[in-house]
């Protein structure tokens with residue numbers, strides 16, 4: 584369940600404790616699915632939609648900062664959304680994140 588904050592640009596999507604040390608969680612903001620994960624103590628948010636053939640990352644793997652698509656194996660950097668190489672050639676959407684009072688806030692653009 585999402586909670587819209589006083590800062591209209593950010594949406595409260597999870598408690599920091601809900602994010603696993605390895606792996607990710609998926610939350611929704613309207614029609615957009617947002618994948619939340621941690622890497623080296625930072626929290627990152629990217630769209631849960633591969634830029635190659637639009638598969639969801641559910642069932643995929645996260646190793647460090649490398650998010651692998653389960654459909655054809657493209658890998659993306661969760662810090663930037665940029666692909667590491669083929670078959671993907673375009674980045675996935677990456678969103679600004681703030682952590683305040685133990686809550687993960689994400690600015691998901693329309």
Ligand code: FES
Nearest residue numbers: 633635636652655
């Ligand atoms: S849909 Fe993700 S690599 Fe093809």
